[in-house]
Structure formats: C-alpha cells, structure tokens
Amino acid sequence: xxxxxxxxxxxxxxxxxxxxxxxxxxxxxxxxxxxxxxxxxxxxxxxxxxxxxxxxxxxxxxxxxxxxxxxxxxxxxxxxxxxxxxxxxxxxxxxxxxxxxxxxxxxxxxxxxxxxxxxxxxxxxxxxxxxxxxxxxxxxxxxxxxxxxxxxxxxxxxxxxxxxxxxxxxxxxx
Numbered sequence: 001x002x003x004x005x006x007x008x009x010x011x012x013x014x015x016x017x018x019x020x021x022x023x024x025x026x027x028x029x030x031x032x033x034x035x036x037x038x039x040x041x042x043x044x045x046x047x048x049x050x051x052x053x054x055x056x057x058x059x060x061x062x063x064x065x066x067x068x069x070x071x072x073x074x075x076x077x078x079x080x081x082x083x084x085x086x087x088x089x090x091x092x093x094x095x096x097x098x099x100x101x102x103x104x105x106x107x108x109x110x111x112x113x114x115x116x117x118x119x120x121x122x123x124x125x126x127x128x129x130x131x132x133x134x135x136x137x138x139x140x141x142x143x144x145x146x147x148x149x150x151x152x153x154x155x156x157x158x159x160x161x162x163x164x165x166x167x168x169x170x171x172x173x174x
Contacts, residue, residue, distance in 0.1 A: 005123065005165030006034040009095065012170065013038030016119050018092040023047040024079045024106055025097035029058025031123070035095060036067055046073045046091075048082045048098075083109040091115065097123040100140045103147040111156060114173045120157075122147065126167035 009031060013021060018039045023032055026049035036045055049055050055074040062072050075082050079098050083106075094110040096103065103122060110120040125131060125148060130141045137145075148169065151159045157171035 001030045001034075001123070002165035005168060006030065008162055008164045008168055009034040009121070010038035012119055012121060013043075013093055016092045016117070019043045020091045021045045021093045021095065022083070022086060022091045022110075022113055023095045023097070024083070025049060026051075026054050026058045026074065027097065028054065029061040031095060031097060032058055032072065033061060033065055033067075035093070036062065036065075036071060044071060044073060046075065046086065048075045048077065048079050050076065050078050052076045080105055080109070083113065086113055088112055089115045091118060093119045093121065095121045095123070100124070100127075101143050103143050104150060107147060107150060111173060116173055118173050120171050120173070122169040124166045125161065125169040126163075128166060131167075 013035050019042065021035050021039060023035065023045060026032060026047040032045055032047055055076060059074060080102060091113045092115060094113055096106045098106060114120060125144055127141050127144055130137055131144050151157055151169060151171050156174055159171040162168040162170060
C-alpha cells in the first residue's frame, strides 16, 4: 500500500467518524493501521482474512503501534463466509482489499453492512492501468470493470474514484 493510499484511508475513516469498520483482507496489517489511526479512539476494526498467520502478523503490528487489543477483532475465514454473520447496518466503513473476482459480492455485502452515510472503499481498482486498456483482459480486470459500472449506476451510492496508489473506489451509501 502506498503512503498516499494509507493517508486517504485515514482521512476517509476520520471523515465518517468511524466507530465500526469492516476490512476484507487483513494482509500484513498496513491498511488496518491506517484505518485505526483515522477511527475514533473507541472504534473497533473487524478484519477478515483466510490466512490466520496474516492476522497474527497484523495483531503484532497493531500492538507495536500502541493500539489496545480490544481495538481490533480478527476473524479468520473466507470473506463471503464471514460477512453474512456481521450485523446489518452496523458499520461506518467497509474496506475491500480481498479477492478481486469476488468484488461484486463484496459490494452487495457492504451495502447490507453499512449504515446510511457509511462508506465503502475498494483498493486497487486501476489494476496497474489494465482497467482502462483495450484488448483482452484477465477475468480479474473484467470483474473490476463490472464493479466500477455497478457502483457508478447504483441509485444507493454516491461514488468517487480517488487516483491514489492503484486507485481507490469510494462510495457513500445514501
């Protein structure tokens, strides 16, 4: 994750005064640290990843940054298995950095999870410039194009594409 992307995540979390954030794709915890820095001091990050060792690494990184252990909830598993168990309209922000082939499913779950005025954010939507290139593209890029179209055409969302890092697609739920 680029420093600009991290700064944008902090800003977005602060903008919605995030108390509850769901993150799809814990990774090494870099995005989670940026989100936690932007969230309210009593906010909780719920982070989902199929790799428990990623979550262990992120847990250590959060602790090293001085975040209390009750600021993050780690749920191991596939996002599409875990997300249906999370509370409807219980989140201020949903950050999606998981399997790009599942982006449209993440969008559907995010709309259910977000409160009105909440924000959904997808990382990496430029796919290193491939989303705008002509010619045959891998399935991953075709799915990103479908996601971009679905968000743009949704009556439930007010979207914007931020040109930081590899692209942040952001949308506020009406």
